[in-house]
Amino acid sequence: MIEVKNLTKSLPNGRKLLDGISFTVKKGEFVGILGPSGAGKTLTLRCLNGLLKPDSGEVILEDEKGLKHDLCKINKRELRRVRQRIGVIFQGYHLVKRLSALENVMIGRLGQINTFRSLFYGFTDEEAVEALKALEQVKIANMAEMKTGTLSGGEMQRVAIARAIFQSPALLIADEPISNLDPSNAKIIMKMIKPLSANIPVVGVFHQPEMTAKYCTRIIAIKDGKIFYDGDPKLSNNMLAEIYGEELSQIEQQEHAIPMVAVN
């Protein structure tokens, strides 16, 4: 379970980026965060795994043993330990391109094994077998030995999911995981993320309301650093217009101002 209480973050000039964000995500939930760009979606997400410290507020992660960790208060060493159990998937994949897919999956456990062992011995055969199972789960076990840089975007995102699975995480975070993918790959990735939410809370930032309506169990919409909507994933057109309102109207104005010509 992850509990976010009253997150705030401001720029030095006083502009509020996050203004009292609170929500709780339990296991079994796949929460999609929507909102116009600059609303604070990614900032919120970065607070969830301690990459960003809010000005005030709490981010409490409860693991399966019932232990609670406040990511905003613990020191660096403890934060590293908690992060071992937080899986993160990024929009741009950000894998080590010159390592094989299998090695990239195993990187997911670096934090959980002894530094000395990881540097001089590497991973055990059992770990390799387990990592391969994670790749099987995302259906690219046949690419385990291939250099990650040679894979396609959809395949790289699957490697990233396998890495998160291999971490045996207590929380999964996804930052725009399907924004770089074509519609069919995006669907595949959503289908692979969804079942993970059976055992752990999953929180992702998305730009595709039609996808979140189909796969997420709950939507949180953020606007101007505040929670604007929290509830059913199927949003009415009116609601969508209200969430993205300003952004959409700006785009429409621009379209009127600048005539667009397609050039071949």
Add this chain to the structure above:
Amino acid sequence: MGTKKYSFKRYRKLLLPLILLLAVTEGAAIVCGATFEKLLQGLSKGLSFLLYMFPPDWSAFAEMLQPAVESILIAFLGTVFGAILSIIFALFAASNLSNKYVRSIVRFLIGFERSIPEIVILLLLIAAFGLGAMAGIIALSIGCIGMIGKLLGDTIEEIDVIMMESMESVGANKLQIIAFGVMPQIMPSLISYVLFRFEINIRLSVILGAVGAGGIGYELEYAFGLLEYHRALTAILIIMIMVFGTERLSLMLRNKIKTEGVLK
């Protein structure tokens, strides 16, 4: 016609700098006492001297092989230790791994090293280690830092920062990020820089040998000192074979890495 006129106009801008360059060149030649007369004189003298050196003393060939091998070994050891030193410097010189202040200090040291010719380093080291291979090896090792350290540091700075952040977010520490994220990514560049430096070190080891680091350079200098010019020519031929051979070898290997790099 018109275009021809126009193409000449471009050179008008060059006229003044060209006149200035000519004036400075002439001035420098007067100061140094360099004249065309001397050049022609020297050329004819040099040519007759070269003819006088012929034929090489083939009987010295066998006994010069050992110093030649020694020169190659000095270059080899200098490059190996130099590469290790350079990697350490490069890691601290990269903005995405190092602290801002440490980085500027290390960058300064690298630049400082680059400004000192290897021969000066050797002369300082001879005072500490005496004449011989040891001083040569250390001088060449230190000499690597200015070049490999700088190039490698820049290569590390090009690595995807979010990739490192994503490793941090699974709980990996700095050493693990370097071993699993940084080293695999820079390996092709590292090998290519080291091979290139090995070529340079082969040539340098000959020069340093003449100053007191032993090897084939010393043989050459010794033969010249005794006015045994046929012997000296043998040494020169061996040096040419050495330099040419390592250059070809290194070029071949570097090309191989390059084409492999295209495939990733």
